[in-house]
Amino acid sequence: MAAGSTIDALGQFELHPVLGHLGEALRFSQSPLFMLIAAAIVLAFLYIGMRPAAVVPGRLQAAAEISYDFVHDLAVSTIGENGATFFPFVFALFFFILAGNYLGLLPFSFTYTSHIAVTFGLAIMVFVISILASIRFQGVGFLKHFLPAGTPVWLAPLLVPIELISFLSRPVSLSIRLFANMVAGHVLLEVFAGFTIMLAGLGAFGHVLAIAPIAINIALTALELLVGVLQAYVFAILTCIYLREAVAH
Amino acid sequence: MYRTPRLFLFAAPLAAVPGRAVAAGMPQLNFHDPLLIGQVVWGAVIFGGFYLALSRFALPRVERVLTNRRARIQSDLDVARKAKAEADRASAELLSARHEAAEQARAHVERIQSEARASADAHAAETAKRLETEIANAETRITQSREQALSSLSEIATSTTQDLVSRLIGTQDEQTVANAVTRVSA
Numbered sequence: 001m002a003a004g005s006t007i008d009a010l011g012q013f014e015l016h017p018v019l020g021h022l023g024e025a026l027r028f029s030q031s032p033l034f035m036l037i038a039a040a041i042v043l044a045f046l047y048i049g050m051r052p053a054a055v056v057p058g059r060l061q062a063a064a065e066i067s068y069d070f071v072h073d074l075a076v077s078t079i080g081e082n083g084a085t086f087f088p089f090v091f092a093l094f095f096f097i098l099a100g101n102y103l104g105l106l107p108f109s110f111t112y113t114s115h116i117a118v119t120f121g122l123a124i125m126v127f128v129i130s131i132l133a134s135i136r137f138q139g140v141g142f143l144k145h146f147l148p149a150g151t152p153v154w155l156a157p158l159l160v161p162i163e164l165i166s167f168l169s170r171p172v173s174l175s176i177r178l179f180a181n182m183v184a185g186h187v188l189l190e191v192f193a194g195f196t197i198m199l200a201g202l203g204a205f206g207h208v209l210a211i212a213p214i215a216i217n218i219a220l221t222a223l224e225l226l227v228g229v230l231q232a233y234v235f236a237i238l239t240c241i242y243l244r245e246a247v248a249h
Numbered sequence: 250m251y252r253t254p255r256l257f258l259f260a261a262p263l264a265a266v267p268g269r270a271v272a273a274g275m276p277q278l279n280f281h282d283p284l285l286i287g288q289v290v291w292g293a294v295i296f297g298g299f300y301l302a303l304s305r306f307a308l309p310r311v312e313r314v315l316t317n318r319r320a321r322i323q324s325d326l327d328v329a330r331k332a333k334a335e336a337d338r339a340s341a342e343l344l345s346a347r348h349e350a351a352e353q354a355r356a357h358v359e360r361i362q363s364e365a366r367a368s369a370d371a372h373a374a375e376t377a378k379r380l381e382t383e384i385a386n387a388e389t390r391i392t393q394s395r396e397q398a399l400s401s402l403s404e405i406a407t408s409t410t411q412d413l414v415s416r417l418i419g420t421q422d423e424q425t426v427a428n429a430v431t432r433v434s435a
Contacts, residue, residue: 013276050310065314125293
């Protein structure tokens with residue numbers, strides 16, 4: 001929060017225990033609290049939306065069905081015929097990240113996707129699942145992907161480490177992309193909000209000038225709405241691409 | 250991706266402070282905080298529960314509604330297709346029935362026409378035959394009358410001559426007169 005003439009842009013990412021001593025004992029901060037809220041909102045959206053189960057859907061049911069179809073098409077068209085197996089996982093990932101990104105835009109809320117520990121946890125989960133799927137669908141033979149077919153053997157000492165590094169860097173790039181985007185957006189919002197407060201301290205002239213950072217923040221909020229859904233989509237589609245490689249024969 | 254300029258904006262103020270301070274300044278990198286690790290564990294639990302709730306209950310429910318709708322639409326389409334096929338068949342039947350009726354009517358008209366023509370022909374032939382017969386009869390009668398008239402002519406002539414002869418000479422020889430008359434009229 002902005003205090004005096006300095007802007008504390010990173011304070012918003014601090015974790016504080018909720019529920020008093022119980023939260024402290026359980027290591028329960030506002031981050032898992034907002035994860036719970038996000039999961040509850042998505043589940044409630046699907047539950048309330050699908051409750052009419054009408055042949056001709058109303059607005060909320062249409063929205064629930066569109067989100068289902070959107071992720072389903074994404075999973076099946078990217079992963080292939082085994083896409084339906086992984087569809088619930090991709091759906092959970094996409095909406096967990098999307099809800100986290102959007103909840104974070106509300107004032108006084110917390111963005112759990114702005115924590116590298118959370119995004120890296122999600123990315124490692126995708127990484128492990130794609131390796132398990134590789135073993136499940138291709139056996140140990142999936143290791144031959146590290147030497148692309150048709151390469152001369154004498155290139156193997158060069159190519160295998162390159163392929164290995166690019167493979168291992170997947171969870172890193174996946175997690176840092178989401179984390180950095182969310183942190184950048186929220187830092188910018190905080191900085192411009194701080195400008196407004198600082199300008200307001202300059203008297204009548206500052207009051208007029210303070211409108212500018214507010215306008216910028218409005219534009220940034222719109223941008224963050226785009227970034228929030230885009231990053232969730234990128235995370236989901238990269239997961240699908242990794243899973244397609246895993247299930248491909 | 251367009252995250253590059255935003256990352257730059259974000260990195261600029263951070264780059265101004267020494268690296269150690271950045272690590273200390275970012276709560277996300279304070280790995281000594283038990284809450285930081287706690288949120289990962291909680292996150293795994295919550296995400297696991299979220300995944301289970303979605304895959305067991307929420308998503309199959311949506312799937313069911315979508316499948317029902319697809320089946321309903323398919324069956325409606327089938328019914329509509331069947332109805333259309335029936336309508337097509339009925340229309341084809343109607344067309345063929347109309348065609349048949351027209352054919353029948355034409356055949357009927359032709360038959361009646363030919364019957365009428367035949368009966369008219371027969372009537373004409375009959376009339377012609379009757380007229381021919383009548384003509385033949387008449388001719389026969391005329392011939393008879395003429396013959397009769399011709400045969401009675403000699404008789405009349407003979408009797409007239411006999412009368413004349415008897416008036417003139419007071420006597421007569423029938424045979425002679427008859428011979429004379431025959432001789433003259435021959």
